[in-house]
Amino acid sequence: MEKYDFESVMDRRPYTACKWLDVPEGILPMTIADMEFASPPEVLEALHRRVDFANYGYTLMNDGDYQAVIDFVKWRHGITIPREHLLATPGVLYTMRCAMYMLTQPGDKVVVQTPLHTPSIKTAGMQGRIPLKNWMRRTEDGNYTFDLEDLEKHFRSGARVLLMCSPNNPTGRVWTKTELEGVADLVKRYDATVVSDEIHRDLVYAGHPHCEIASLPGMADRTITVFSPSKTFNFGGIHIGSAVTANETLREKLRAKLYEFGHECGRPPLFSLTAQTAAYRHGRRWMEELLVQLEANADLMLHYLEGLPVRACRPEASFLMWVDCSELKLDTAGLRSLLAEAGIAADPGHYYDTADIQGYTGEQHHFRLAFGMPRAMLEPAMDRLRKTIRKHF
Structure with missing residues (x-):
């Protein structure tokens, strides 16, 4: 039986979350590797107790x-x-x-x-x-x-x-x-x-x-x-x-x-x-339930990418997906424009210095998506991405 909430959508923008302040309104940041979930309630309770002690x-x-x-x-x-x-x-x-x-x-x-x-x-x-x-x-x-x-x-x-x-x-x-x-x-x-x-x-x-x-x-x-x-x-x-x-x-x-x-x-x-x-x-049970959510998110993303001229492997850990877009023949600016049209911001391949890997030019042909978020945020974004790629390719 599930105990924790991984479906509520949080508005982090008013709380100086850097990934959200880096993008304009209407863009979902799938950039920085943190998640859109509340931390374990057991951690919050411990922090509240320590704050209430009032000596720091x-x-x-x-x-x-x-x-x-x-x-x-x-x-x-x-x-x-x-x-x-x-x-x-x-x-x-x-x-x-x-x-x-x-x-x-x-x-x-x-x-x-x-x-x-x-x-x-x-x-x-x-x-x-x-x-x-x-x-x-x-x-x-x-x-x-x-x-x-x-x-x-x-x-x-x-x-x-x-x-x-x-x-x-x-x-x-x-x-x-x-x-x-x-x-x-x-x-x-x-x-x-x-x-x-x-x-x-x-x-x-x-x-x-x-x-x-x-x-x-x-x-x-x-x-x-x-x-x-x-x-x-x-x-x-x-x-x-x-x-x-x-x-x-x-x-x-x-x-x-x-x-x-x-x-x-x-x-x-x-x-x-x-x-x-x-x-x-x-936090052990929270982590176990988180992993169920992350694996489901990874499968959801692969479902939406299936049949498109892009390639992504199912991650074996964490909440990051590495997407190869070499068939799209777009440079970094072109990929960013495509993602922005889909309402997404992602980290471009050159951040990870992939140039020259067996003929791939990572600066132009890859991006990383951070998918630690509720399905209600992820699924519309992936649907928009699929429709945008199909529109142009």
Whole structure:
């Protein structure tokens, strides 16, 4: 029996939601990766209680707060995190950037696997670092997998850090153990280190279990895994996260780098800690019902795209769909115009640096749609998109 409401439409525009303020009235923003659902009521109740206490002094994570993270990860992924391996952080992107500063110097090469969301590509190229793009291969069904030959080429050129996204944003791929073993073999052979962005991992669909690359033989000491409840429970504006590594040297260097940039591990903002602990302790059923909604949304979108001169694969996780429009022969401006006619805003392919993937020019031929929203919002938008494409093609 369903307990939670994923069908009520919220008006977020008056509350400074950036994705809504970026578009004019009448356009549905399917851009930024947050959802149009209320966060779990258990999180709201915890925040209300904390606000009502009326003292907002500095906070320190206690044993129960750490255990909430550990217990949730064990329940969701079957992974046991030793407490001493866990660092409390301000969020995934902040931690990845600190890790880049810790692991590399200006002029060092960092491998990123594209298509990949822009902030990660920029992270790999910060302050004189050199991002090397490991283009992913298209499979026969139109999806993506790793290009291990290209990855090895980058390691041979001197790169010793790989920034992964698992599951991948924007494609929605959940990497299999076999795929990750191929990457891990190269990482170990070239004595490299992995920073694995796993912010979407809780939202894997049925039949697509998440595998941590750190769980593979020989990888725990050469991987920093970063994750957060913010995508899972839809509070991206409340910044908090975790980093895990079995390597004590890496862990203490990362702790020091976070401190250097203004964050003392274990002392998160008050309301961030409140939201995280409540979500991990009490949000499991909400997440399970959310996943039912997201899978239904993905199927709805594919239904409306069927028979059109576009190609999209069913995501294996989260609420993002990567659409290949190469048959339309439109550039970025043309795609934006087409989407605007349908009353939709989407992220264009060049945000994910897809140019040169096996002849595809991502800048012109792809876009990403964020579909974490009630059906009452999604279905009319997809109907408009189908009619608009049919009108012109």
